Amino acid sequence: MKPKIILLSYFIILFTNNVYSQRLEVIRTYWDWSRTQLHEIYTVIAGTPKKHGYYKEYNQVGALWNTAHYKRGILHGQYVQYCGGESDRIWYITNYINGKKNGEKITYSLDEKLPNCISSIAIYKDDDCIECTDYYEKSKNRSYKKYHFKYIGDRLYKTYWYENGNIESKEILAYNEIEALIFSLFMSEDGKMISKFEDKVYSYYDEDGINIIRKEYKTTGTTEFYQNGELVKSIRPINEGGYNFMETKIYKNGEVISTETKDENGYSIENLRKDQKLAAQYDELYNLYEERVSPYLDSLYEKMYDYRHALQIQEKDKYGGPCRKAAYESKEKIDSLINYLNKHVAKTYITANRYRRFSKRGILYKVGDNKYAYKKTEKEIHALEELLDTFDIYTLEKEFYTLFEIKDVIEKIKPDLYYIECSYTYYWGQQGYSDNVPNKHPYSYEAYLHTTRYLTSKLKDKDVYETLKILKQYAIVCSKMRQWYNQRIGKIERAFKKAESEEEILTIFLSENKK
Known part of the structure; x- marks a missing residue:
């Protein structure tokens, strides 16, 4: 076992020495012909145009614009984008692996009055954003969330918050070619239920957020109306003979007491x-x-x-x-x-x-x-x-x-x-x-x-x-x-x-x- 470890270590050292033994050249570019206003400074592998190592770019006013790391011509490592002002304030920081975004991307507020205030944090995997959180730009405290989404399997989870920290809405969607709503929840700013979609049924609540006043069934298109938790009326769309009708049922004590089916002009399905x-x-x-x-x-x-x-x-x-x-x-x-x-x-x-x-x-x-x-x-x-x-x-x-x-x-x-x-x-x-x-x-x-x-x-x-x-x-x-x-x-x-x-x-x- 010991000879194998020694042999593996030897190859690692040999490979590392091979990379770093390559001679690097420093490249500088300028914004002007007189070469007084620096634009870029970076290193390349000698004899090739491939960037390798540290990279810096300045804007036309001389402020730092971005820094990055390259590996044989592709982004690999931390990438920092600056606001381009005198203070070298950072706009966002992200990370690359073999030319693709991977890991955390932190974005800061562009408001000069809120230095170092995080605006959003996103997670990437091979250039795809799989999770992101937006924040209310108040302070460095990350508890003031505004919006968050995350992909898990074939589901997309979304959450919105009010500025006071209470949840405004939640959604779960199935995403393929077209997004399909699986679950949703909407709340008032004071934390009361407004509406909910679950099991393909929309439920709408009263001002107190307790009793359901209306339900809408996505599969059938039926709408039900409630008073004090009791079903009093239902409306269901019906298509017959190329005509669109609405079937209206009136309930009392849970029993149907009348049914009427008409189109928008009052034409009944019986007449049809x-x-x-x-x-x-x-x-x-x-x-x-x-x-x-x-x-x-x-x-x-x-x-x-x-x-x-x-x-x-x-x-x-x-x-x-x-x-x-x-x-x-x-x-x-x-x-x-x-x-x-x-x-x-x-x-x-x-x-x-x-x-x-x-x-x-x-x-x-x-x-x-x-x-x-x-x-x-x-x-x-x-x-x-x-x-x-x-x-x-x-x-x-x-x-x-x-x-x-x-x-x-x-x-x-x-x-x-x-x-x-x-x-x-x-x-x-x-x-x-x-x-x-x-x-x-x-x-x-x-x-x-x-x-x-x-x-x-x-x-x-x-x-x-x-x-x-x-x-x-x-x-x-x-x-x-x-x-x-x-x-x-x-x-x-x-x-x-x-x-x-x-x-x-x-x-x-x-x-x-x-x-």
């Missing part, structure tokens, strides 16, 4: 669930609508759009001269008929549009000033169900094409009306006109006037088929009245003279007349 159920029903019906109704309805609507101008009756002639009044009278009658046609056209378009108003998102409703929203309501579900049960594209198309028949009949009536009015009445004089019913067919003309008014009144509230039927009767009346003008119709005149009702008169017009 109801709306979701309605939406599911609506979506199912809408899929059937797209399959059974929409293609045929869209096709018909395109035809209706293309033919919309074809249903308009154009004013072809403007009559004047001796038949000016006839033109006026006939236009008044024909306009009444056209008005009924236009009503049926509008109704047909409205019906088609009403059937087409359903969309995948629901029905558009006004929900405020210039605000609209899509809804899927019970009303729309019933409307869809009714449409699917009753929709008949054949009937709708038939009604649409019946409009063209109505238009054709009115077009046929139009010239007959003008001819009748122009034939049976005439314009007399330049300062006015007088209505003269000639001795020719006076009872027939009077019957014609009654019947056209009667048939026009019957058009009110009739569907397209009834309207077409009445207009065809109207056309027969006008056609016959026009034909009779140049004929002898004594028997017909006598029949009209005896007739006592509109229906009786109409029957005479529609029958096969014997003249």
